Amino acid sequence: MSRGTVSRVINGGHWVSEDARVAVEEAIRTTGYRTNHHARSLVTGRSNSIAFLLTEPQRLLFTDPNFSILLRGAAAAVAHRGMTLLLLVAGTAAERENVASYVGAGHVDGVLMISSHENEPLIGWLSDQGIPTVSCGIPLGYDGPVSWVSVDEAGGARTMVRHLRESGRRRIATIAGPQDTPGGRYRLEGYRAELGDLYDERYVAYGDYSSESGHAAMTELLERVPDLDAVFAASDTMAASALVVLRHSGRRVPEDVAVGGFDDSGLAETLDPPLSTMHQPFDRISAEMVDLLLDQIAGTPPKSVTMRAELVVRASA
Amino acid sequence: MSRGTVSRVINGGHWVSEDARVAVEEAIRTTGYRTNHHARSLVTGRSNSIAFLLTEPQRLLFTDPNFSILLRGAAAAVAHRGMTLLLLVAGTAAERENVASYVGAGHVDGVLMISSHENEPLIGWLSDQGIPTVSCGIPLGYDGPVSWVSVDEAGGARTMVRHLRESGRRRIATIAGPQDTPGGRYRLEGYRAELGDLYDERYVAYGDYSSESGHAAMTELLERVPDLDAVFAASDTMAASALVVLRHSGRRVPEDVAVGGFDDSGLAETLDPPLSTMHQPFDRISAEMVDLLLDQIAGTPPKSVTMRAELVVRASA
DNA sequence: TCCCAGCCTGTGAACGTGCACAGGCTATGC
DNA sequence: GCATAGCCTGTGCACGTTCACAGGCTGGGA
Numbered sequence A, B: 001m002s003r004g005t006v007s008r009v010i011n012g013g014h015w016v017s018e019d020a021r022v023a024v025e026e027a028i029r030t031t032g033y034r035t036n037h038h039a040r041s042l043v044t045g046r047s048n049s050i051a052f053l054l055t056e057p058q059r060l061l062f063t064d065p066n067f068s069i070l071l072r073g074a075a076a077a078v079a080h081r082g083m084t085l086l087l088l089v090a091g092t093a094a095e096r097e098n099v100a101s102y103v104g105a106g107h108v109d110g111v112l113m114i115s116s117h118e119n120e121p122l123i124g125w126l127s128d129q130g131i132p133t134v135s136c137g138i139p140l141g142y143d144g145p146v147s148w149v150s151v152d153e154a155g156g157a158r159t160m161v162r163h164l165r166e167s168g169r170r171r172i173a174t175i176a177g178p179q180d181t182p183g184g185r186y187r188l189e190g191y192r193a194e195l196g197d198l199y200d201e202r203y204v205a206y207g208d209y210s211s212e213s214g215h216a217a218m219t220e221l222l223e224r225v226p227d228l229d230a231v232f233a234a235s236d237t238m239a240a241s242a243l244v245v246l247r248h249s250g251r252r253v254p255e256d257v258a259v260g261g262f263d264d265s266g267l268a269e270t271l272d273p274p275l276s277t278m279h280q281p282f283d284r285i286s287a288e289m290v291d292l293l294l295d296q297i298a299g300t301p302p303k304s305v306t307m308r309a310e311l312v313v314r315a316s317a
Numbered sequence C: 001t002c003c004c005a006g007c008c009t010g011t012g013a014a015c016g017t018g019c020a021c022a023g024g025c026t027a028t029g030c
Numbered sequence D: 001g002c003a004t005a006g007c008c009t010g011t012g013c014a015c016g017t018t019c020a021c022a023g024g025c026t027g028g029g030a
Helices: A003-010 A018-031 A037-044 A058-063 A066-080 A093-104 A121-128 A153-166 A182-198 A211-224 A236-248 A266-270 A282-297 B003-010 B018-031 B037-044 B058-063 B066-080 B093-104 B121-128 B153-166 B182-198 B211-224 B236-248 B282-297
Strands: A049-054 A084-089 A110-114 A133-136 A147-151 A172-176 A204-206 A230-233 A258-263 A276-279 A304-307 A310-312 B049-054 B084-089 B110-114 B133-136 B147-151 B172-176 B204-206 B230-233 B258-263 B276-279 B304-307 B310-312
Touching: A003 A018, A037 B037, A049 A066, A049 A093, A066 A084, A066 A110, A066 A282, A066 B066, A066 B084, A066 B093, A084 A093, A084 B066, A093 A121, A110 A121, A110 A282, A121 A133, A133 A282, A147 A153, A147 A282, A153 A172, A153 A182, A153 A230, A153 A258, A153 A276, A153 A310, A172 A182, A172 A211, A172 A236, A204 A211, A211 A230, A211 A236, A230 A236, A236 A258, A236 A266, A266 B211, A266 B236, A282 A304, B003 B018, B049 B066, B049 B093, B066 B084, B066 B110, B066 B282, B084 B093, B093 B121, B110 B121, B110 B282, B121 B133, B133 B282, B147 B153, B147 B282, B153 B172, B153 B182, B153 B230, B153 B258, B153 B276, B153 B310, B172 B182, B172 B211, B172 B236, B204 B211, B211 B230, B211 B236, B230 B236, B236 B258, B282 B304
Parallel strands: A049 A084, A049 A110, A110 A133, A133 A147, A147 A304, A172 A204, A172 A230, A230 A258, A258 A276, B049 B084, B049 B110, B110 B133, B133 B147, B147 B304, B172 B204, B172 B230, B230 B258, B258 B276
Antiparallel strands: A084 B084, A276 A310, B276 B310
16 A cells, blocks of 8 residues: 555545545554644645734733634634634734744745734735735725625614614714724714714714723713713623713613613623624624635635624613 | 754754854845744654643633633743644534544644533543643543642632621622532632531522523522622622622622622623622733643643632722 | 556655764864 | 864755656557
């Protein structure tokens, strides 16, 4: 039995006789043979692994539950295809340098880019190097060819604001996310578009998705426009803080003020009252990202996908 | 310039002249040379990567914020040593099988085992195969040689219960975690030990760390022992649900009922009222796990480390 | 009978590195 | 002057695959 034949039955099995196939498979079973991925990668030039690249500063990873869901989904999708997911962190400049040299050396076949802020240098670099890349969310500040998958941020925001208006709210404030982030920017755009002429800058406060920033923003809004009767927060985490601040101010939710969030992270249904929010299909997003990345590795040009965010009505609005 | 000399300057650089070193380093800089990890691994038999292995069912990863913190810490610690962290998921039997064959093939140098439940089959298997492994938390149901790093679960629980007693509480209930988990079991043991003769089974309810289970457990306790004046929850997530249930029952926290948690996850300080809890040093835990694993890979026998949980007093107790 | 196409199998080369070994050069001591 | 030890450098081999190619065997058509 020659190496060539064994190699053929392992990879596809074309042009190999039935006898040879069963013999090889039997031998594999009895000897406990495992193919050496390093040797394979050495000759094929492919690593059979892709990187899950985090460019978010450390602090936010602590509070944002979305990362874990995305990560887990990606790991499952990747493993399902016999590949491996490795985690790369590029929060500091030094880490960014390491990641660039690692990825540039061809140690991964592609990169899943998570939560990049505007003008993230790595995204252009990866694209210039011709390294298959899929971004989670539209990459701000880069107009080159790159794949991304995103929820319809503006559309989702409009849906929530419309829901608030249809339930009779007239003075709808918003706690916007960071404006160097697609979610932060486009959700605010959707809010503005849906309100049209009713838009009033004084009803807008800004946070960075974190709980503390949500607290500060809600406090600021209550001082500036105490007559508000609804709040749309650009993340569930900030909405949670808004609920606390509103209760302490003596307002009831949803009787006095309605509150809507965005994400439908695990947090939302455990809040008091349970939070109405826009559901992001994180499982489908991660699966689609992996699909797009594998297509790109196979040679397909970059392509992008937008998904709908679905309104989930609970008690808060 | 020969391959051998280049190899020597890259790995350590002993027995190489100053002239040769600078020449090689200059050449590396100008040509943009990157060492091929696959070729290196092929000959050394080491992969320079370690696995972050999750054996937790999917649902819990969504709610438990501790995983992300641990993961990020481990990724940073591993990257700092020039190695790579890859994420392996073994929630189902099929996934477990894949992981075993992958790890068994020697594709990683060691395994970081996260949150194993009692009698997790992989832990014994890894140990039997002689694969360096470090468990996060004491592995229940396995008494073979294995490294672990854990917080002092029982001691932390005693500290919290003592704190509640010292603030005048007499009827202290607990929401225990899952009993097939070290945290669940030993925190309950600590609670019981600290109460001594005062221990009363009716003041104990069980959850699985999830928010829903915390809700159910708190509801159950209020029905069974409505006179309770304090609750120690085995996780912040369950404590958060307890706060909601208590408020809805008309009780004030901390005036009527004091509430203490465990973990000090990001959640704790954003709750209303901010949660008193036992702080787990997740950053130190992940760093220590990586250290122990690298020691073991280098040949040191398994070793274990216990860390203290620190009381963090906020408003809830 | 011979040729050719279609299957199937074996073989040599290559991937890029680390390691052991051989050997050259230099300085030191006898 | 010669042996020896201490540095330094180059070379062959091995790691375990995949891939391209050569060639054998079989059956059908001229």
